[in-house]
Amino acid sequence: MKAVRYHRYGGADVLVYEEAERPAPGEGQVLVEVAGTTFNPADIGIRAGALREVFPVEFPHIPGIDVAGTIAEVGGGVDEWRVGDAVVAFLPMNADGAAADYVVAPSDALAAAPRTVELADAAALPVGGLTAWQALFDLAGLREGQTILVNGAGGAVGGYAVQLAHQAGARVTATASHRHEARLREEGADRVIGYLDFDNGVLAAEGAPFDVVVNLVPTTPEETAALAGLVSDGGALVSTTTPPPENPGRGIRTERVFVLSKADQLAELVARVDRGELRIDVADRRPMAELPAVHDEAAAGRLAGKTVLTPA
DSSP: OEEEEBSSSOSGGGOEEEEOOOOOOOTTEEEEEEEEEEOOTHHHHHHHTTTTTTSOOOSSBOOOOEEEEEEEEEOTTOOSOOTTOEEEEEOOTTSOOSSBSEEEEEGGGEEEOOSSSOTGGGGGSHHHHHHHHIIIIIISOOOTTOEEEEETTTSHHHHHHHHHHHHTTOEEEEEOOGGGHHHHHHTTOSEEEOOOOTTSSSOOOTTOSEEEEEEOSOOOHHHHHHHGGGEEEEEEEEESSSOOOSOOSTTOEEEEOOOOOOHHHHHHHHHHHHTTSSOOOOOEEEEGGGHHHHHHHHHTTOOOSOEEEEOO
16 A cells, blocks of 8 residues: 655655555454545654654654544454444554555544545544544533633634534634634634734733633743633633643633544534534645645645645
8 A cells, every 4th residue: 555654753854655564453443444634733743753752653654643534444343333334533643644545543433424525524523623622621611601712713623613612602702814704704703803912011802801712823831821811710721732821810720732532522523514513624635645745834834724635
């Protein structure tokens, strides 16, 4: 089979599209014929070795933690899935991933793929959707009637966060560039404002204070701490990037988001997609062989939204 692999840590130039041995599923695993995978920012940290203490990999390593595809083989002890089933999954962070024709996946990480979108595009759901769900509900405890600021709503996770918060009955303020405003309003944002001005002394945002602030963009420790100033007394600040301050005062709870692969939550997200309640936004579709270029573009800040990569 063909796969994108790297044989050592380094820049995007270590990624090579080459022949690789087709894997076989073990106990509790299935082999998935890949329809699509995606690029995630964590892929850069893993590839560069910056995350080797947390997610060590064996070389050669295949990236790609999102997968959508069709089950080609079933390993021992797997009774709930059959060959031919269309599935999606958030794969283990340090196992060989889905930037290949085939990938082995734990059976308990799988959810049935949505029936109402192209199978390859469904790869844009697992990591982004689960990150948004866990940030909003598992960590921030968002409830109906609350107010929320989604900082960085124009990205892949932000789109899901806006939609899910709106569906939960929250009043949603989103920060994003003007080009995302129409889409975010369609997805449920009550207010779309520009980027926050951290250089203005006291951080301000229309609609503040908020019961919940979700930070999805890279910020300095000082900027992340400043976001607490936008949170109501007893509210919550969660961040997917820089850790928030541990005790900002006023009863504010703070959490760093470390997304987990939870098949039950993924199945709920899929159900919402099929009911027409949750939209999967795909910014670009590229051949798998272009993954090195995608890494370069992401590192240069030229990649916006979710990029889906498909086998030849």
